Amino acid sequence: MMQRTTTDGARAPRADAQRNRDRILGAAEQYFSEHGVTGSLDAIAKRAGVGAGTLYRHFPNRESLLAALLAARDDALVARRDDLRSGSVNAADALDGWLDAITAWAGAFDGLPEPLRAATATSSSPLAMTCQGFITTTEEFLRAAQDDGGARRDVRARDLFLAALARSWVRGAALADDASAAALAELTRNGWATTSAARAGDGR
Amino acid sequence: MMQRTTTDGARAPRADAQRNRDRILGAAEQYFSEHGVTGSLDAIAKRAGVGAGTLYRHFPNRESLLAALLAARDDALVARRDDLRSGSVNAADALDGWLDAITAWAGAFDGLPEPLRAATATSSSPLAMTCQGFITTTEEFLRAAQDDGGARRDVRARDLFLAALARSWVRGAALADDASAAALAELTRNGWATTSAARAGDGR
DNA sequence: AACGATACGGAGACACTCTCCGCTAGATCG
DNA sequence: CGATCTAGCGGAGAGTGTCTCCGTATCGTT
Structure with missing residues (x-):
């Protein structure tokens, strides 16, 4: 019998x-949830019941482990994107919803x-591709909102993505009570949305 | 001769x-500038020409060292505050200038x-007092701008402070080219300013 | 059953944080 | 100017974490 091969010719694992890979992912999900993304990798290996070497062979570094973990959640975000695409009357609301979704996603683990x-x-990181993809999606939502007249023209998707990340980062501070989260959400939206007289000034 | 005593009766150092304290601060300033705030403390001790114990006696942890380092820079920020207080025609511009100053201050070292x-x-950290002080100042500027009609009433100083920190955090990303920094600055300002005041004047 | 190829595991090299304690060298007093 | 007292010094070393190396076990195939 021929050995099973993956579609791109590599041998089946x-x-x-x-x-082991699955066990590691499970342990990591749990451990990162409890201790944040800076938790000990060796501890994850131990919890997964594998040696440190095995963990590092599967995931050469913390980032690649994180990337694998997030890949499992991508689906949810993609689904949300599709929901927003089809279900929103208002392009600006869709963009807003998308940015909220990103903020929530980036808050999956403490320190993410x-x-x-x-x-x-x-x-050049395994996480970079994921981020890039989401920036691209942000771009689509932004363009739609701009064409719709709901978003300023001088805003860039990349900056909105970073702002969403930043919101999530701030949220990590215990001080940032729920009111802060909401306040920053609104602050951000006021930042990119057009209001009555949307004549954006020159940035000085 | 009497021993020199400090005003509160403690013995002079x-x-x-x-x-040694000064040497450590000097070395730390240099080291943190080169390697960011997560650089090795032992390396700083070595560079300062003191033992690790000496460093940790003077500064029990990274935060207290950071706090001492920043205390030296407080003066500059306080001066800027006074400048803005007296020299600004526009309360919104003053607030904007102050937030920019905080952003710059928080970017003194990589990772700060x-x-x-x-x-x-x-x-409960040595840095906390510093931050609290700056939040209070932010509150003053914000109140003035609100009374002036230049800032929304539903914005809180604490959130603006966090937003300034967040801007600085984003800036740490190499991706955040200069355009991003400016974009986020404007995004933020649009976020808190009233529409009539959104256009930055000579915010400096 | 036998044989590669593949993957496993954990000892150990290396880096960093922080403590402990014997000793050094400032400060003060006679 | 010693003598003495003690604040302060330094660095070895314990604890923790990252990541590699390689002898060995296991899988899949013939």
């Missing part, structure tokens, strides 16, 4: 490898915004 | 202690916004 920001900068 | 945010949350 060994059964135990797949099992930091590596996400770093990834957005380096573009 | 020993000469070498003072010298993170401990500042944490300090703002815990209120």
Whole structure:
């Protein structure tokens, strides 16, 4: 019998490898939830019942582990995007909803915004692709809102993405009570949305 | 001869202690500038030519070292505050200038916004007092701008402070080119300003 | 059953934080 | 100017975490 191959010609993964990978992801999900994204990787390996070497072979560094973890959640965000695309009467509301979704997503684990920001900068991290994708989606929503007259023309999607990340980052501060979260959400929306006289001034 | 005492009766610090303290601060300033605020404390001790114990006696943890470092810069920020208080025609511009000053201040070292945010949350850190002071000042500027009709009434000083910190945090991302910094500045201002005052005058 | 290929595990090298305590060297007093 | 008292020094080392290396176990195939 021929060995099973993946579509791109690589050999199928060994059964135990797949099992370990899943265990690690499960343990990591749990551990990061409890201790934030800076929790000990060795502790995750131990919790998963594998050696440190196994963990690092599957995920060479913290970022790639994080990326794998987030990949599982991508679906939810993509679904949200589709919901917003089809279900919103108002392009500005859709953009707003999308930015909220990103903010929530970036708050999945304590301390997550930091590596996400770093990834957005380096573009050579496993997280970078994910971020880039979401920036692109943000671009679509933004353009629609702009064409609709609901968003200022001098705003860039990348900056809105960063602002969403930043909101999530601030939220990590215990001080940022719920009121702060809401306040910053509104602050941000006021920042990009057009109001009656939307003649944006020159930025000085 | 009487021993020199400080005003509150404590004994004057020993000469070498003072010298070492200064050396540590100098080395830390340099090291943090080069490596960001997460740089190795032991390396700072070595660069300062003192033992690790000496460093930790003077500054029990990273935050207190940071706080001492920032205290030296407080003067500049206070001066800026006074400038803005007296020299601004427009209360909104003054607030804007103050928030810019805070953003710049929080960007003194790479990674500084993170401990500042944490300090703002815990209120039991040496950095917390500094932050609290600046929030209070922000409150003054904000109130003036609100009374002047230049800032929305539903904005809180604390949130503006956090937003300034967040801007500084985003700036740490290499991706955040200069355009992003300016864009976020404007985004923020549009967020809190009333529409009539949204257009920045000579905000400096 | 036998044999590669693949993956496992955990010891250990290295880095960093922070403490402990014997000793040094300022400060003060006679 | 010693003598003495003690604040302050330094660095070894314990604890924790990251990440690698390689002998060994296991999988999948023939």
